[in-house]
Amino acid sequence: QIFTEIHSSMALNNPTPLGPWKITVYDQENFQGKRLEFTSACQNIMECSVDNIRSLKVECGAWAGYEHSSFCGQQFVLERGEYPHWESWSGSNAYHIERMMSFRPIWQNHKESKMVLFERENFIGRQWEINDDYPSLQAMGWSNNEIGSMQVQSGAWVCYQFPGYRGYQYIMECDRHGGEYKHYREWGSHAQSFQVQSLRRIQQ
């Protein structure tokens, strides 16, 4: 009962005075070593005299983390909570290079997340408009383990290679590329195929 009250007030009022995004990163695992706080994007952590990020806490908002500087390489969706080491934010199928060199806030509004999936690249073939989370697209009737192209009409989404939100993460946003992802080559530099078996809204 007490908890519910706290929860409501947090949902109604911004819990921190620092604005909608805050992330704290550390250059050692388990929140040790040099500590840096950010409320906006960091294009290259080495410019802050840190060689790599080895643990982090998201205190406010949702963030996209990247393997390389300038928002390149493997993508990691980072929502509020504690990530004590690389395995806690990487995907189950990630190639094992323990690097996170850049990150940025994700803009979204979960109340109106909407996306259209297309069977084939360039927005052709069968299509399906979605506005919910799907731990298994095939369980909901999608015919195979691939999506050809995607049009994000509102909000931000994360797609995954395997069912149950596993494997490579691909962050798709209304506010980037005009929300249009017409081939897997536009999903991120780490994408090597059309394989997507689960996806969900990014909600905070």
Next chain:
Amino acid sequence: QIFTEIHSSMALNNPTPLGPWKITVYDQENFQGKRLEFTSACQNIMECSVDNIRSLKVECGAWAGYEHSSFCGQQFVLERGEYPHWESWSGSNAYHIERMMSFRPIWQNHKESKMVLFERENFIGRQWEINDDYPSLQAMGWSNNEIGSMQVQSGAWVCYQFPGYRGYQYIMECDRHGGEYKHYREWGSHAQSFQVQSLRRIQQ
């Protein structure tokens, strides 16, 4: 448009004549080697003259996979789709022993999934009744990165160590333990702490 029709008919009619659960397992990666189909639990894959499961396809229903025989060790929630190798079903934080020796269907009814979270073990402290998916419990107002105990009132759930459905998976069911999980020692033999930062319903 065409797709939507297929989807509706699949949702209304059982897509296979084999009942609500079907899984096909292979003793080599990428759906190669010896192939076995199951519509009910398998307590020890070695009794089928297979030394290990190295890829699988879930064709119907949701399943729980286990590292060891007799449903022991690390747990893996398996929903409809294709899993070409161990990394495609293991969690991002899994210790790297590529074994899956037993599996069983998960009974659930997503229309009424309900669970109560408790701040401390033995169902004490602050509590929160949930009936939705939470990629970040802290974003929704839960005060720390741990849950003391859980009472599943209906449906089946999967809890995760880290935000965004990452790390160890703990499958929690209304129909097991009377739905009561009063200490992390009851979550599974691989559980080593109270840490839970995301959870979701198992929906098919």
